Amino acid sequence: MKRNNILVGILLLALYLIVELGIRTGIIEPFQQVNLFLMGINIILAVSLNLIVGFTGQLALGHAGFMAVGAYVSAVLTLKLGQPYLLAIFAGAFAALIMGIIIGLPTLRLKGDYLAIATLGFGEIIRGIIVNIDYIGGAAGINGIPKYTNWTWLYLFTLFTIFAVKNFVNSTHGRACIAIRDNEIAAETMGINTTYYKVLAFSLGAFFAGIAGALYAHYFFLIQPVTFSMQKSFDALVMVVFGGLGSITGSILAAIAVTFLNAALINLGALRMVIYAMLLVIIMVFRPQGLLGTKEFTFRTLLRLKERGTANAKD
Amino acid sequence: MLRTERLTRTFGGLAAVSNLDLNLRQGELVGLIGPNGAGKTTVFNLLTGVYHPSSGDIIFENESLVGHKPFQITAKGLARTFQNIRLFESLSVLENVKIALHWHSRYSLFSALFRLKGFYAGEEKMTAEALRLLELFNLDHKKDELAKNLPYGEQRRLEIVRAIAAKPKILLLDEPAAGMNPQETQDLMALIQKVRKLFNLTILLIEHDMSLVMGICERIYVLDYGKVIAQGTPAEIKNNKRVIEAYLGEEA
Amino acid sequence: METFIAQLLNGLSLGSIYALIALGYTMVYGIIQLINFAHGEVLMIGAYAGYFAVTILKLNFFAALLFAMVVSALFGMIIERIAYKPLRRSTRLAVLITAIGVSLFLQNGGLQVFGTDYISFPQAIPRVTYKFLDGNVTITSHQILILLVTIAMMLILQYIVQKTKIGKAMRAVSYDKDAALLMGIDVDSVISVTFALGSALAAVAGVLLGMYYQTIHPLMGVMPGLKAFVAAVLGGIGIIPGAMAGGFLLGIIEALVSGYWSTTFRDVVVFGLLILILIVKPVGLLGKDTREKV
Numbered sequence: 001m002k003r004n005n006i007l008v009g010i011l012l013l014a015l016y017l018i019v020e021l022g023i024r025t026g027i028i029e030p031f032q033q034v035n036l037f038l039m040g041i042n043i044i045l046a047v048s049l050n051l052i053v054g055f056t057g058q059l060a061l062g063h064a065g066f067m068a069v070g071a072y073v074s075a076v077l078t079l080k081l082g083q084p085y086l087l088a089i090f091a092g093a094f095a096a097l098i099m100g101i102i103i104g105l106p107t108l109r110l111k112g113d114y115l116a117i118a119t120l121g122f123g124e125i126i127r128g129i130i131v132n133i134d135y136i137g138g139a140a141g142i143n144g145i146p147k148y149t150n151w152t153w154l155y156l157f158t159l160f161t162i163f164a165v166k167n168f169v170n171s172t173h174g175r176a177c178i179a180i181r182d183n184e185i186a187a188e189t190m191g192i193n194t195t196y197y198k199v200l201a202f203s204l205g206a207f208f209a210g211i212a213g214a215l216y217a218h219y220f221f222l223i224q225p226v227t228f229s230m231q232k233s234f235d236a237l238v239m240v241v242f243g244g245l246g247s248i249t250g251s252i253l254a255a256i257a258v259t260f261l262n263a264a265l266i267n268l269g270a271l272r273m274v275i276y277a278m279l280l281v282i283i284m285v286f287r288p289q290g291l292l293g294t295k296e297f298t299f300r301t302l303l304r305l306k307e308r309g310t311a312n313a314k315d
Numbered sequence: 316m317l318r319t320e321r322l323t324r325t326f327g328g329l330a331a332v333s334n335l336d337l338n339l340r341q342g343e344l345v346g347l348i349g350p351n352g353a354g355k356t357t358v359f360n361l362l363t364g365v366y367h368p369s370s371g372d373i374i375f376e377n378e379s380l381v382g383h384k385p386f387q388i389t390a391k392g393l394a395r396t397f398q399n400i401r402l403f404e405s406l407s408v409l410e411n412v413k414i415a416l417h418w419h420s421r422y423s424l425f426s427a428l429f430r431l432k433g434f435y436a437g438e439e440k441m442t443a444e445a446l447r448l449l450e451l452f453n454l455d456h457k458k459d460e461l462a463k464n465l466p467y468g469e470q471r472r473l474e475i476v477r478a479i480a481a482k483p484k485i486l487l488l489d490e491p492a493a494g495m496n497p498q499e500t501q502d503l504m505a506l507i508q509k510v511r512k513l514f515n516l517t518i519l520l521i522e523h524d525m526s527l528v529m530g531i532c533e534r535i536y537v538l539d540y541g542k543v544i545a546q547g548t549p550a551e552i553k554n555n556k557r558v559i560e561a562y563l564g565e566e567a
Numbered sequence: 568m569e570t571f572i573a574q575l576l577n578g579l580s581l582g583s584i585y586a587l588i589a590l591g592y593t594m595v596y597g598i599i600q601l602i603n604f605a606h607g608e609v610l611m612i613g614a615y616a617g618y619f620a621v622t623i624l625k626l627n628f629f630a631a632l633l634f635a636m637v638v639s640a641l642f643g644m645i646i647e648r649i650a651y652k653p654l655r656r657s658t659r660l661a662v663l664i665t666a667i668g669v670s671l672f673l674q675n676g677g678l679q680v681f682g683t684d685y686i687s688f689p690q691a692i693p694r695v696t697y698k699f700l701d702g703n704v705t706i707t708s709h710q711i712l713i714l715l716v717t718i719a720m721m722l723i724l725q726y727i728v729q730k731t732k733i734g735k736a737m738r739a740v741s742y743d744k745d746a747a748l749l750m751g752i753d754v755d756s757v758i759s760v761t762f763a764l765g766s767a768l769a770a771v772a773g774v775l776l777g778m779y780y781q782t783i784h785p786l787m788g789v790m791p792g793l794k795a796f797v798a799a800v801l802g803g804i805g806i807i808p809g810a811m812a813g814g815f816l817l818g819i820i821e822a823l824v825s826g827y828w829s830t831t832f833r834d835v836v837v838f839g840l841l842i843l844i845l846i847v848k849p850v851g852l853l854g855k856d857t858r859e860k861v
Contacts, residue, residue, distance in 0.1 A: 057658075057660055059660055059663050059664070061667075106845055107842065113600070113659065114845055114849070116602065116663055117793070117796055117797070117841070118842055121797070121837075121841050121842065122838065124793075124834050124835075124838050125834070125835050125838045125839060125842075128831065128834045129835060132829070132832065132835075237667065241664055269678070270676075270678035270683075271675070271679055272675075273674075273675035274672060274676050274679060276671070277669070277670075277671035277672035277675060280665070280667070280668030280672075281650050281665050281668040281672065284662075284664050284665040284668065285650070285654060285665065288654070288657050288660075
């Protein structure tokens, strides 16, 4: 157990150093860098949305709205109020968390179907409000946000998200959420305060979406209400479903794959989403738990696959 | 210990339960029987807060349960099983039991997120307690299997373990013997007697299997169309004319 | 007072379109408890069908309307068969995600096939503006047509649901699917017919929207679709008169907000209203309380 942790630590550090070196030496080109940053942000979005949709079973479609809150709050803090970046990130994240509680409390008491629409509507409310505030640029958005997000920040916060969500779902609190997904009525008669846990998962997910927004704002230095449209929420959902409802590693792999695909299919225009949408339906019809399901991709599964491979080779 | 006063629940004008007066004394094992659709499960749903009564009251240890949420009622000491098994399918047997331990043994969210001491200590304590209960029901060797992969009889047993893990004072069993063969039913009866003594439980039991009800219950309520039509000892119930007409007659 | 009447008239015509869309949501929800996210896209397809019927087939307004209804009805039925039917026994979550998938598929497929430009919608009847109250209040011939068509559609729908055999079957299925099956009702075809009816109404809404805004676009169904869902929830989801009332009410509220406050706050108010209903009266204005069977 302990030795495994050390191994993971070394691998993660190595990955950090290799990419850092690649960026410094220019081996990783600017276009690839952009995709690398999008990948990190997508991982954060997918993993945090999986906490809500995959682990707790609540279909929320307002992730882009929380991302917008994080982006705008952090941008105002750094650009207009001259606050340090770290503070701005956490302020953005906490603002999104509070929004999560405000929106979650009334809607999560209800059955899942309403939640989907209510959160979609909420995303639109956020955008509608932003458009109407001149202080943050209205529809034109905020320009010239300092470009603070570098590889180190991105990497740290991506890891922070992954490990926090992983620790959460593997604790008694995360189990409570999974119990709600599996059977809400049984969960509440076994002493689980279902409303509390639904709101908790929802607002925690919002918290991390807020972080993603802050990272985004301070990398692309321009944010506009249209950046955080429904389409962004759907993108995150696509990643969660592809990877598996209830699999963190699945979400990570799917976020990486979708980022690559997006870059490769950039010239296809709308056809790209046509393909994703079709895959979404096909996966739901034939494998409703998503590709990895609730399974996690670990070293052990890798070994097992290898064993199976050699066993098959012998046959 | 637990009593209902003129408890009524209507669905769209139809009374599923009407003016029900139940009374459970400390340590009793009471049966609730009646033909299909008599309102038995509705009574359980009312007692555990899944449904709210249309009128009437539920008093548990001199306190009304009406208006409380199911998890609050469980915390006060009522736990139940379900007629149609409701396990947490994607969780392991051990984790299913740990869910029920959550209320009494949970540790802070903060220590969970950052893997602090409280997390390790809390998990260890919960695992030990869950294992102890699983051993008692001879399910410990299956602790890592997914609940949905258990055979039917063991799923029913797991439901009982899970309910007991919630540390109830009163245990509500909804058709625990449904789908079991006579041998399994016999084992179940012994098991119910055992846990009752071990955990000092008061038990209310819905059951169709007459041999089980007559065999272990000390008192029986007979429900028909949401109303109590008879109550008494098994012997009294067996000879009650209205009961025979409404219920036992069906099978004769 | 004049502004109020003018906005009321605006609200009535927009609201009647919402009502038509909301009817489709509510009927489908009443029968299979599914939010058909693709409903707004069925509307878009109806609008394009109407457009092609007028421009290429040279049909008159009413023939084009009928053509659009048929095309959308077929589309609705196909969507149900391909995407929703295989999931009849799946979790709610899987079905909802599928519905979103279908919606995204049609939106982006529309962008791919019809292009990303707005195209102007042919004027079915000459646009005449009638003025009254000293010219302070105006109403256009299009607004009158929208209202008349909507009312006609609602009457036809009421007739089908209340008086015909298939309508009775629909009500039976929405009341208790299993019991309906036992009574010998072919539940699958009832579901198909429900989708067809709802989709045909969406097509009408699509054509009317095209007239109202004078343009159509592959994403034109997204917002009206969402808002009509809000209308359905407002009136009480699953209840046909509720959808009608909710649609009109929402249209009027929207028009009043635009008229007295600001158009940019319109959407905020609509979705804020949704959240408000969900807090205060989640079953909707005409709804009744139900709970999952345990």
